[in-house]
Amino acid sequence: xxxxxxxxxxxxxxxxxxxxxxxxxxxxxxxxxxxxxxxxxxxxxxxxxxxxxxxxxxxxxxxxxxxxxxxxxxxxxxx
Numbered sequence: 629x630x631x632x633x634x635x636x637x638x639x640x641x642x643x644x645x646x647x648x649x650x651x652x653x654x655x656x657x658x659x660x661x662x663x664x665x666x667x668x669x670x671x672x673x674x675x676x677x678x679x680x681x682x683x684x685x686x687x688x689x690x691x692x693x694x695x696x697x698x699x700x701x702x703x704x705x706x707x
Contacts, residue, residue: 629658633667637674 632655639647655667 629655629663630666633663633670636667637670640671641674641678 632651636648636651636655639651655663659667
């Protein structure tokens with residue numbers, strides 16, 4: 629399982645959408661809760677290492693770090 633997680637992290641870093649899809653499909657067939665938490669932690673750590681920022685799960689990422697939804701009354705921004 630950890631090998632699949634590391635492969636997903638590498639594919640995300642490379643931006644290989646096709647490979648990410650294949651790996652996630654394989655991952656979902658056998659993953660339990662602990663594996664899902666491990667994947668999330670690895671992706672979070674990899675993002676921080678490459679961008680130096682903290683991901684915010686409440687809004688989607690946008691170019692320049694500014695979301696087009698930031699001014700919307702439907703989205704609350706925390707952090």
